[in-house]
Amino acid sequence: MASSFSFDIVSDFDRQELVNAVDQTVRDIKSRYDLKGTKTTVELGPEAITINTDSEFTLDAVITILQTKAAKRNLSLKIFDYGPIDPAAGGRVTQAIQLRRGLTAELAKDISKLIRTEFKKVQPSIQGDAVRVVAKSKDDLQGVIQRLKEEDYPAALQFVNYR
Known part of the structure; x- marks a missing residue:
């Protein structure tokens, strides 16, 4: 595992x-x-x-x-x-x-900041026009996804490569 x-x-x-x-x-x-x-x-x-x-x-x-x-x-x-x-x-x-395709640098920073402040056990990192989110628990990742869906960002967000 x-x-x-x-x-x-x-x-x-x-x-x-x-x-x-x-x-x-x-x-x-x-x-x-x-x-x-x-x-x-x-x-x-x-x-x-x-x-x-x-x-x-x-x-x-x-x-x-x-x-x-x-x-x-x-x-x-x-x-x-x-x-x-x-x-x-x-x-x-x-x-x-x-x-529109890809996250802007400013939007990626906003998303990372939100994740860092609200989820202490989760590490976001900006990788080009995407943000990778890593955690030891799947439940923490599910919480991040639910929280981001509540926000109204100017770009359409998708959550991919869930491993």
Whole structure:
């Protein structure tokens, strides 16, 4: 039996589920009566989703559809970082939605500090864009996970590599 147990706290998303959500959004746009003639495009790049449409009203409708499809596929809405709405050629509007992946250094420090102050028998350590948590008891690790789920962080947290 291992003398200590650990898990990693990361912020990531399933890329294939995001691809499926964007595809469903595009299909929905083509079939909706209020969006049919707008020539709206939704493009998924490696780091961002770009939406190009007629007006801010249709942009809001497309974003609502995208959020609904993402939520149905168990993707957190915290992965979307909405950029400014930019005017495009022909009176159209464009918005880039950056995709958040990984914990920022500041967020990792906040999580480590919370764990250190509330759980004395647990050792957190920052490793790149993840936080590894080590303890001698699985119960202590379960307590850390429950406590972190109570907090509302600006990133979607996942708990992986539980050993």
